[in-house]
Amino acid sequence: MTDTDLLPKVPIQHDRRPPTDMVREAEAFAERMARRRSVRDFAGDALPDGVIEAAIRAASTAPSGANVQPWRFVVLTDPARKRRLREAAEAEERAFYDRRASPEWLGAIAGLGTDWRKPFLEIAPAVIVVFEVHQGPHSPKPYYVKESVGIAVGLLISALHHAGLVTLTHTPNPMRFLNEVCERPPEERPYVVMPVGYPAPDAQVPELTRKPLDEVMIRW
Numbered sequence: 001m002t003d004t005d006l007l008p009k010v011p012i013q014h015d016r017r018p019p020t021d022m023v024r025e026a027e028a029f030a031e032r033m034a035r036r037r038s039v040r041d042f043a044g045d046a047l048p049d050g051v052i053e054a055a056i057r058a059a060s061t062a063p064s065g066a067n068v069q070p071w072r073f074v075v076l077t078d079p080a081r082k083r084r085l086r087e088a089a090e091a092e093e094r095a096f097y098d099r100r101a102s103p104e105w106l107g108a109i110a111g112l113g114t115d116w117r118k119p120f121l122e123i124a125p126a127v128i129v130v131f132e133v134h135q136g137p138h139s140p141k142p143y144y145v146k147e148s149v150g151i152a153v154g155l156l157i158s159a160l161h162h163a164g165l166v167t168l169t170h171t172p173n174p175m176r177f178l179n180e181v182c183e184r185p186p187e188e189r190p191y192v193v194m195p196v197g198y199p200a201p202d203a204q205v206p207e208l209t210r211k212p213l214d215e216v217m218i219r220w
Contacts, residue, residue: 033158034210039166040114041203042124042195051163052126052196059156065143071152071191072131074182079122081181085129086121088177089170089193093118096173112206120168124195128156128167129182136187149191160196167194 017025056073064070076082093116097106121127132149135141142148153169160167172178175190 033161036157036161037166037205037208038168039199039203039205040120040168041200042120042166043198043200044123044125045198047125047165047197051165052128055156055159055163055165056128058159059152062148062152062155064148064152065145068140068142069148070133070139070142070145071149072133072184072188073156074129074131074184076127076129076182077125082122082124082127085127085178085181085193086118088181089118089121089172090116092172092174092177100173118170118172120195121170121193124197126196128194128196129178130156130191130194131178131182131184131188132191134187134189136185139187146191153192153194156194165196166199167196169194 052075056075059073060069060071062071076085097116130149130153132145133139133142134145157167157169170193172193175193178184178190178193179186179188
């Protein structure tokens with residue numbers, strides 16, 4: 001690579017804030033995110049136009065290896081397609097719970113009360129299926145794919161929560177059926193399924209605790 005191959009540079013858009021404002025905003029964001037929970041009981045209410053698109057735009061700002069941006073977000077709102085998704089996912093999940101899941105895994109999730117039934121895939125007004133985009137006829141070789149897509153999904157979860165919506169990260173095993181349901185080519189590999197919407201009026205979540213800061217942060 002020569003100097004002429006380098007991308008042009010532009011000034012960064014950054015407003016330096018007073019330290020007190022920085023701490024206050026960081027603490028407010030942490031408190032807001034502390035209320036985020038994975039939800040399995042959804043209301044069927046329609047979503048405002050544009051909210052999913054804005055959340056995905058935010059997710060797409062994630063850093064990625066060599067800036068390849070190896071992600072695809074497929075949004076399902078058609079009832080018939082969501083029904084196909086649920087039926088295919090439940091078939092895989094039933095086999096997983098009955099035969100493939102290890103006793104250790106089943107023991108680890110026992111307290112959550114989950115099973116092969118996934119009605120939220122049909123009830124939630126939208127389902128976002130996230131794919132990793134690998135090298136193909138119309139896509140370049142990506143780098144650090146899982147890391148890049150994982151960061152994008154983290155931003156998507158945050159954006160949806162910030163907008164007042166709830167979601168769930170669902171990973172049926174195996175997931176290749178999603179290519180057929182979503183009509184995606186082989187070089188796109190399913191990463192996660194995220195139903196999106198409002199919680200049902202009677203929605204409940206497990207009473208979980210999160211590790212305190214001194215368990216997850218080390219300062220030298």
